[in-house]
Amino acid sequence: MNNILPPERLVIASRESRLAMWQAKHIQKLLQDIYPKCEISILGMTTRGDQILDKSLSKIGGKGLFIKELEAALLDGRADLAIHSLKDVPMEMPEGFALSTILEREDPRDAFISNRYASLKDMPEGAIVGTSSLRREAQIRRKYPHLKIVPLRGNLDTRLGKLDNGEFDAMILACAGLIRLNLESRIRERIDPVDSLPAASQGALGIEILASNQTMDAYLAPLKDLLTTLQVSAERQVSRRLGGSCEIPIAAYAKWGDDGVKLDLKALVASIDGQEIVESSQTMSVATMEAAIQLGDQVADDLINKGAMELIAALGK
Numbered sequence: 001m002n003n004i005l006p007p008e009r010l011v012i013a014s015r016e017s018r019l020a021m022w023q024a025k026h027i028q029k030l031l032q033d034i035y036p037k038c039e040i041s042i043l044g045m046t047t048r049g050d051q052i053l054d055k056s057l058s059k060i061g062g063k064g065l066f067i068k069e070l071e072a073a074l075l076d077g078r079a080d081l082a083i084h085s086l087k088d089v090p091m092e093m094p095e096g097f098a099l100s101t102i103l104e105r106e107d108p109r110d111a112f113i114s115n116r117y118a119s120l121k122d123m124p125e126g127a128i129v130g131t132s133s134l135r136r137e138a139q140i141r142r143k144y145p146h147l148k149i150v151p152l153r154g155n156l157d158t159r160l161g162k163l164d165n166g167e168f169d170a171m172i173l174a175c176a177g178l179i180r181l182n183l184e185s186r187i188r189e190r191i192d193p194v195d196s197l198p199a200a201s202q203g204a205l206g207i208e209i210l211a212s213n214q215t216m217d218a219y220l221a222p223l224k225d226l227l228t229t230l231q232v233s234a235e236r237q238v239s240r241r242l243g244g245s246c247e248i249p250i251a252a253y254a255k256w257g258d259d260g261v262k263l264d265l266k267a268l269v270a271s272i273d274g275q276e277i278v279e280s281s282q283t284m285s286v287a288t289m290e291a292a293i294q295l296g297d298q299v300a301d302d303l304i305n306k307g308a309m310e311l312i313a314a315l316g317k
């Protein structure tokens with residue numbers, strides 16, 4: 001690092017769920033390896049999104065809910081960096097904050113979890129699938145209209161508890177969270193993105209800092225993963241252009257070709273019953289952030305040309 005002394009003390013702000021804490025400790029370890037003399041601590045915080053468990057996320061105001069308290073800690077200096085599941089971070093950062101660092105991505109796919117069935121296609125008429133994601137709901141209903149979708153909230157342990165006590169026959173969760181918490185053995189099937197296209201930036205972690213804190217950005221530089229950053233930037237651009245939030249069933253997933261040069265971006269917007277769907281897919285050589293954004297824009301333009309905005313308007317959200 002040019003001309004900057006290594007940090008002496010760093011405070012990481014994190015939500016207090018088991019997954020959030022795992023993520024914070026993961027980043028604490030990575031930073032500790034780079035700055036062995038630094039004193040690194042974690043400030044655990046409860047957010048409004050963690051407190052309100054009886055309503056679906058899309059009804060209580062979406063993504064910002066999980067990050068505002070952490071941003072307050074950055075602002076008043078109680079913390080230097082905040083760790084987020086990138087999927088929960090709004091496309092537009094609030095004034096004064098920056099998404100400094102995107103780390104290497106875990107498995108981006110959705111996971112099928114069940115004690116009774118091996119996959120969605122084995123489930124009989126009326127079987128109950130838990131998910132609180134409109135994106136997952138729309139894609140399941142499109143292919144498996146005979147299944148019953150029931151909303152599901154709470155942290156991972158709460159959710160799995162509801163499966164084990166028989167309230168649900170199956171549920172769809174992100175592979176990434178399960179793998180990180182050593183619950184990989186619960187995954188019955190990693191759902192092919194063709195059947196359930198993932199959410200923009202699912203499986204990636206992001207580090208937020210004050211936009212003015214360039215020293216912190218430099219400290220975090222060794223954690224930045226370029227291939228993931230380009231991938232999720234293309235995905236998030238689609239969401240940004242379509243005004244994406246968890247109130248609309250929208251998916252965007254970019255996959256590198258074997259050459260690591262061409263990026264294939266697929267995205268869709270659907271009605272909640274899965275009956276109407278607008279899809280787009282494009283491949284482009286991507287080596288810079290500008291190219292990643294351009295790919296996202298091209299896919300967004302195509303979706304818009306095919307009627308995505310009308311579909312979103314018809315959701316009445």
Ligand SMILES: NCc1[nH]cc(CCC(=O)O)c1CC(=O)O
Pocket residue numbers: 085086087088172173174176177201202203204
């Ligand atoms: N919507 C909640 C959420 N936010 C991040 C994850 C974990 C996966 C990730 O890091 O993308 C989850 C759980 C899930 O979708 O099952």
